[in-house]
Amino acid sequence: MGYEELSREELLRKVMELEDEVTRLKMRESELEILLNEYSSIMKKQFEVFDDFIKDVGTKRMIDPLTRVYSQEHLLKLISYYHQKAFEENFGYALVTITINNFEKMDQMEKEHTLLRIGKLLKELVRVPLDSVGRYAENQFMVLLTEITKEQAEKVRERIENAMALHNIDVTIKFASYPDDSTNLEELVRTVE
Numbered sequence: 001m002g003y004e005e006l007s008r009e010e011l012l013r014k015v016m017e018l019e020d021e022v023t024r025l026k027m028r029e030s031e032l033e034i035l036l037n038e039y040s041s042i043m044k045k046q047f048e049v050f051d052d053f054i055k056d057v058g059t060k061r062m063i064d065p066l067t068r069v070y071s072q073e074h075l076l077k078l079i080s081y082y083h084q085k086a087f088e089e090n091f092g093y094a095l096v097t098i099t100i101n102n103f104e105k106m107d108q109m110e111k112e113h114t115l116l117r118i119g120k121l122l123k124e125l126v127r128v129p130l131d132s133v134g135r136y137a138e139n140q141f142m143v144l145l146t147e148i149t150k151e152q153a154e155k156v157r158e159r160i161e162n163a164m165a166l167h168n169i170d171v172t173i174k175f176a177s178y179p180d181d182s183t184n185l186e187e188l189v190r191t192v193e
Contacts, residue, residue, distance in 0.1 A: 064135040066112060067119030075134030075142055076189075082146050083185045086178055094145040094153035094177040096160060097192040098122070101170040103139035111139075114169060121163050126156065142192065150177040 006014065062074040070078070079095070086093050100114055118141055122133040126143055136142035143160070145153050157175045164171045176182065176191040 064119075067115050067135050067141075069119045069123065069141065070132055070134035072134060072136050072142075075132060075136065075144065078132050078134075079144055079189070080185065082144060083178065083188075086146075087183075091147050092149055092153075092178055092180070094148055094150065094156075094175065095188055095192045096143040096145065096153070096157050097136060097174045098141045098143070098160060098164070099137075099172045099174075100139040101172055117167060118164075118169060118171075121167065122160065125159055125163055136193075150180040153177050 062071055063069070064071050082093050085091075098118060100118070103111060103114075106114065115135070119133065119135070122141055122143060126133060126145065130146050132144040132146075134142050134144070143156075145156055148156070153175065157173060161173050164173075174192040176188045178188055181191060182188045
């Protein structure tokens, strides 16, 4: 049955249906345009973050010049990234801090020697590149253990503790696990500081 055989009312109804369809398609096109703009904005931010990351590679902003482990700034970026990833992909991670006791009583040479020894030891005790070691403060290191359960992380903490004792390095070690100890990033970091 062709359009010429339809009555005037049927033709008007068909025209209205087509106009409604055009309006619906224009709204859908508008929605898609908004989504495309949001996606472009998100991708632009991702590239900016990546550019910042690449720009920092090999610089003091990324690597602590004395110990050759990650700087505090870079380590915090990694922790923030892994926190989001752990939340989205439902896996655990842990933070371990190693604080040198009586650091202020050491002379400069002893401080540097101790920092170098700890930095080297920590890199040997964790699963590089899965885990990250950083200098968190003048007398403190922080280790990010990724994709790990609390029980597994506890074993790594014990391994670090034993290695420090074996090398006669007086330290205090703190430990927190996501999501077991907290799901809040700031709270986790505060727990181990």
